[in-house]
Amino acid sequence: xxxxxxxxxxxxxxxxxxxxxxxxxxxxxxxxxxxxxxxxxxxxxxxxxxxxxxxxxxxxxxxxxxxxxxxxxxxxxxxxxxxxxxxxxxxxxxxxxxxxxxxxxxxxxxxxxxxxxxxxxxxxxxxxxxxxxxxxxxxxxxxxxxxxxxxxxxxxxxxxxxxxxxxxxxxxxxxxxxxxxxxxxxxxxxxxxxxxxxxxxxxxxxxxxxxxxxxxxxxxxxxxx
Amino acid sequence: xxxxxxxxxxxxxxxxxxxxxxxxxxxxxxxxxxxxxxxxxxxxxxxxxxxxxxxxxxxxxxxxxxxxxxxxxxxxxxxxxxxxxxxxxxxxxxxxxxxxxxxxxxxxxxxxxxxxxxxxxxxxxxxxxxxxxxxxxxxxxxxxxxxxxxxxxxxxxxxxxxxxxxxxxxxxxxxxxxxxxxxxxxxxxxxxxxxxxxxxxxxxxxxxxxxxxxxxxxxxxxxxxxxxxxxxxxxxxxxxxxxxxxxxxxxxxxxxxxxxxxxxxxxxxxxxxxxxxxxxxxxxxxxxxxxxxxxxxxxxxxxxxxxxxxxxxxxxxxxxxxxxxxxxxxxxxxxxxxxxxxxxxxxxxxxxxxxxxxxxxxxxxxxxxxxxxxxxxxxxxxxxxxxxxxxxxxxxxxxxxxxxxxxxxxxxxxxxxxxxxxxxxxxxxxxxxxxxxxxxxxxxxxxxxxxxxxxxxxxxxxxx
Numbered sequence: 066x067x068x069x070x071x072x073x074x075x076x077x078x079x080x081x082x083x084x085x086x087x088x089x090x091x092x093x094x095x096x097x098x099x100x101x102x103x104x105x106x107x108x109x110x111x112x113x114x115x116x117x118x119x120x121x122x123x124x125x126x127x128x129x130x131x132x133x134x135x136x137x138x139x140x141x142x143x144x145x146x147x148x149x150x151x152x153x154x155x156x157x158x159x160x161x162x163x164x165x166x167x168x169x170x171x172x173x174x175x176x177x178x179x180x181x182x183x184x185x186x187x188x189x190x191x192x193x194x195x196x197x198x199x200x201x202x203x204x205x206x207x208x209x210x211x212x213x214x215x216x217x218x219x220x221x222x223x224x225x226x227x228x229x230x231x232x233x234x235x236x237x238x239x240x241x242x243x244x245x246x247x248x249x250x251x252x253x254x255x256x257x258x259x260x261x262x263x264x265x266x267x268x269x270x271x272x273x274x275x276x277x278x279x280x281x282x283x284x285x286x287x288x289x290x
Numbered sequence: 291x292x293x294x295x296x297x298x299x300x301x302x303x304x305x306x307x308x309x310x311x312x313x314x315x316x317x318x319x320x321x322x323x324x325x326x327x328x329x330x331x332x333x334x335x336x337x338x339x340x341x342x343x344x345x346x347x348x349x350x351x352x353x354x355x356x357x358x359x360x361x362x363x364x365x366x367x368x369x370x371x372x373x374x375x376x377x378x379x380x381x382x383x384x385x386x387x388x389x390x391x392x393x394x395x396x397x398x399x400x401x402x403x404x405x406x407x408x409x410x411x412x413x414x415x416x417x418x419x420x421x422x423x424x425x426x427x428x429x430x431x432x433x434x435x436x437x438x439x440x441x442x443x444x445x446x447x448x449x450x451x452x453x454x455x456x457x458x459x460x461x462x463x464x465x466x467x468x469x470x471x472x473x474x475x476x477x478x479x480x481x482x483x484x485x486x487x488x489x490x491x492x493x494x495x496x497x498x499x500x501x502x503x504x505x506x507x508x509x510x511x512x513x514x515x516x517x518x519x520x521x522x523x524x525x526x527x528x529x530x531x532x533x534x535x536x537x538x539x540x541x542x543x544x545x546x547x548x549x550x551x552x553x554x555x556x557x558x559x560x561x562x563x564x565x566x567x568x569x570x571x572x573x574x575x576x577x578x579x580x581x582x583x584x585x586x587x588x589x590x591x592x593x594x595x596x597x598x599x600x601x602x603x604x605x606x607x608x609x610x611x612x613x614x615x616x617x618x619x620x621x622x623x624x625x626x627x628x629x630x631x632x633x634x635x636x637x638x639x640x641x642x643x644x645x646x647x648x649x650x651x652x653x654x655x656x657x658x659x660x661x662x663x664x665x666x667x668x669x670x671x672x673x674x675x676x677x678x679x680x681x682x683x684x685x686x687x688x689x690x691x692x693x694x695x696x697x698x699x700x701x702x703x704x705x706x707x708x709x710x711x712x713x714x715x716x717x718x719x720x721x722x723x724x725x726x727x728x729x730x731x732x733x734x735x736x737x738x739x740x741x742x743x744x745x746x747x748x749x750x751x752x753x754x
Contacts, residue, residue, distance in 0.1 A: 147595075166584050217619055243620040247649050248585045250719055251656045256623040278570070279577030 066180060067091045069110045071101030071127065072142070073119050081114065084169050085176075098122030105131050112179055114172075117143040117154065125157055132158035138179040142167075168234040170280050177231070191226045194286040196265070196273055198226055207265055217242060218261050225274065225284035234281040258282050296485075297478050304474040305467060312463040320459060324452050331448065332408045332423065334369065335441050339406050339425045341365050342374070342439045346429035355384045355437060363387045371444045379428075379436040390444040392416045397426035399438050421445040484509050488517060500528040533701075540702035544586060544717065548579040589718040593701070596725045603643050603729055610640035610647075610672050610679055617651050618670070621659060629664030638674035640681075640750050642730055647750075650726040650734075653719040654683045654746050661687040661744070678732065678751040690738040698736055699724040723748070 068090045072078040075096065082092045093108070095101035098119040105113055105127070113131065117124035128139050141154045144165045151162050161175050191198040195208040203219055205212045214222065220242045225233065235254040239245040242257075262274045275283050294302070342365055349355050355362070355376060362385060366372040375394045376385040388394075393416075400410050406427055416422045424442030431437060491504045503524060509517045552575075559572045595601055611634065618632045625632050632655070640647065651670075658668045662685040669684045690698060697703050701721040720734075723746075727734040731751050738744040 166580065217622075239620075243616070245620055245648065245652065246645065247652075248588060250585065250653075251621075251624060251659070253620060253624050256627050260623050260626075279574030279581075 066111045067093070067109065068112050068114060068176070069093050069095065069101065069104055069108070070114045071095045071098065071105075071119065071124070072114070072116045073097055074116070077116075080169075081172075084173075088173055090176075098124070098127045102127045102130050105137070106134055110137055112138045112140065112176060114140050114142060114176070115159070117141055117145065117150070125153065128154070128157050128159055140172075140175060140179060168236065168280065170232040170234045171237055174228070174231065174233070174237060188227075191223075191229075193226060193229050193284065194271060194273060195269075196226070198223065205265075207269065212264050214261070214264060217257070218264070221257055221261055222265065222284075225282065229284045232277050232281045232283045238282070254282075296482060297475065300478045301471060301474045304478075305471050308470040309463075309467050312466055316459040316463055320452070320456060323455065327448055327452070328423075328445075329408075331443055331445070332411055335372070335411065335423060335425055335443055336406055336408050338366050338372065338374075339400075339427050339439065339441045342376075342441065343402070343406070343427050343429045346376070346431060346437055346439060349431050351431055351433045351435060352378055352382070352384055352437070355431070359385050359387075366441065369443070371447055373424075373442050373444070375440040375442075377438045377440075379438065384437065390420075390446075392418075392420055392422060392442075392444050394422075394424055394440045394442045397424055397440050397442075399426040399428045399440075402428040402430050402436070416444070421449055484513050488513065488520070492520070495524065497531060500524065500531055537701055540717075541586070541590060544702060545583060548582045552576045552579045586718070589722060592722060593718065593725055596729055601729065603646075605641055605643055605730075607639055607641045608644060609637075610674075610681065611637045613640075613644065613647060614651065614670055614672060614681070617648060617655060620652070621655050624659055625668070628659060628662070630659060630662045631667040632670065633667050634670045634672075636672035638672045638679050640672075640674075640679040641752055642750050646726045646729065650723045650748060651681065651683070653723050654748070657719055658683055658685040658744075658746075661685065663687060676752065678749055680747055680749045682745050682747045684743055684745040686743055689740040689742055689744050690736065691740060695736055695738055699734060 066089070068085055070078060070081050070085070070092055072081060072094065073096050078094045078096060082094050085092045093104060093110075095104050099122050101113075101115065101119070102122060104110075115124045115127060119127070124141060124143070128141075131137070131139065138160045139158065140161045140163060141159045142163050142165060143150065143154075154162050160179055163172060163175060189199070189201050191200065197206045199205070200223065203216075205214055205219065205222065221238065224238065224241050236248065238254050238257075239248075243253075258274065258276070262272075266272045266274055271286060273284055273286065275285060275288075277283055342362060345358075345362060345365070346355065349358060362376065363374060366374045366387070370389050373390055373392065373394055374385060374387040375383070377383050395414055395416075397412050400406050406425065411423055411425050414422050414424075422442055422444055424440060426438055426440040429437050429439055487508065488504050491502065495502045503521050504517045506514060506517045506521065555572055555575055559569065564572075614634050618634050621632060655668070655670075662668055666686045669682075671682045671684070673680050673682075694703075699720050702717040703720075724734045727748055727750075732749045734746065734748050736744065736746050
């Protein structure tokens with residue numbers, strides 16, 4: 066998968082390139098709007114990550130010009146989060162919008178969602194290692210043993226399992242599981258994960274739910290990395 | 291007109307009124323005087339004509355008329371502007387007395403048996419533009435022959451006098467108007483001096499000197515209200531500035547902690563070579579500090595945006611109790627860890643923006659969880675009336691000191707200044723609650739007993 070990152074801030078561009086390459090993407094960087102537009106039109110990319118505040122040609126102008134010729138997904142990055150800006154970005158043909166500063170795992174998740182195109186197919190049964198999740202009957206078994214979960218614990222496990230191997234940030238989890246789209250200054254997610262982990266992992270040698278300190282949580286067989 | 295100064299406007303108006311009044315008075319007086327003068331002269335002419343006719347009737351013939359010229363002329367001698375002419379019916383001049391040297395024209399004569407009245411007077415303009423007034427009458431002498439007697443008066447002296455009088459009126463009025471302009475300008479300037487004083491005091495008020503006020507006592511009664519309103523406005527501005535200043539200061543202080551942590555920990559780590567896990571721990575800690583700063587920025591931006599006049603609420607009416615149960619569910623894990631029960635009571639609908647409602651309740655609940663001891667219960671009660679919906683969040687705990695109750699909704703206010711958990715609590719949670727309630731036209735309040743129950747209450751009006 067080839068990505069184009071248009072970002073004028075050198076440090077930001079550098080860490081985005083590094084992070085995205087380590088996540089398996091091929092990344093090109095353009096540090097101004099003119100170069101970005103040129104690359105986007107000349108080369109074949111699967112997705113463009115576009116900063117709004119760019120010298121010479123801003124992100125809005127770039128997306129407008131890209132849309133005249135091509136239909137590749139565009140993800141906006143911006144430090145401004147006025148609703149009007151968001152609306153404008155999406156109206157001009159942006160596909161998603163992320164406000165700086167953002168969690169890198171969140172950017173990854175958004176990029177993956179855009180590349181997947183369309184909602185993920187709802188699976189009926191998930192099995193990871195010796196963990197089995199029956200999505201339809203909402204039942205969970207670990208090593209053949211039935212585990213009782215509250216409805217919210219089940220939603221949390223389902224989210225982690227659906228995206229297993231992918232690090233999910235606290236805000237992402239709060240938003241998906243409880244529909245809480247703001248930070249409430251509490252460690253609610255941490256506590257919920259701790260309680261879920263007690264039910265899923267306690268008494269088993271192979272741990273499934275891992276904390277990636279500072280980033281979030283991941284469900285994976287074996288050590289994450 | 292709108293561009294003219296108040297001074298000029300008032301002076302113009304005043305001058306106009308003075309000019310108008312003087313013109314009316316002058317015209318009326320002038321008119322009365324000229325009427326009076328003409329009436330007297332007219333009467334003189336008429337009386338002379340009457341006497342002359344009576345005198346002529348006593349004379350025998352034309353010769354007698356000529357003979358008694360002096361007697362007849364004596365009747366008009368008193369006024370040098372009067373002229374007298376007596377002609378025979380055949381057109382022969384019998385007497386022609388004309389001191390003003392303005393010949394009398396041929397006037398229409400009043401019949402000998404008709405009473406002479408002022409209405410019979412005739413006017414004409416003689417050579418040299420001299421206005422004339424005169425009257426003529428027929429008279430029958432004793433021998434039966436008829437004579438025509440004409441009496442006329444040159445009005446030159448009267449016209450001159452009235453002309454002088456008119457000039458005098460114009461000059462007097464002109465001077466009076468000039469005096470009025472000067473005086474009105476002086477008086478108005480003097481009367482408007484207090485306004486100038488207010489402007490002068492206002493000029494001295496700058497963001498650095500917002501405590502200055504306009505001296506209300508020195509302002510005249512009419513300007514009291516203005517001065518008071520301006521002072522009230524200044525007070526509001528000053529409070530706004532103070533709040534902003536305090537806010538900026540607090541924000542800077544609060545940003546110092548996480549940035550200091552990041553810098554300090556990174557510097558210490560760099561002083562010598564560390565193991566990979568140590569670096570990982572440092573980076574993770576830095577991310578946590580970054581999250582803290584991000585949260586703070588997000589809260590501050592939320593507050594700033596909520597205060598912008600362009601902020602639009604997306605209100606809907608929804609089931610408050612259902613939403614409360616969802617929020618309760620969100621916090622249930624955290625509560626269970628702390629050994630606290632969350633109990634939700636009541637059924638009601640509420641009119642609010644759902645996302646903001648959630649945020650306000652969550653902030654209250656997060657706050658309550660922070661202070662509720664293990665084993666206690668947080669009670670959330672919702673009640674509705676026709677005017678609106680109230681949500682009370684009650685918990686036992688240490689309570690809030692009476693001196694702090696009023697300040698608890700202020701930004702960055704923390705009941706315990708030395709609290710070290712500012713990593714999780716930004717000090718903006720309750721300020722956000724208050725702002726959300728203000729956006730909804732409702733209110734947030736708190737009651738607390740030290741060591742007893744603390745109750746936060748949110749009131750959402752049914753229609754904002």
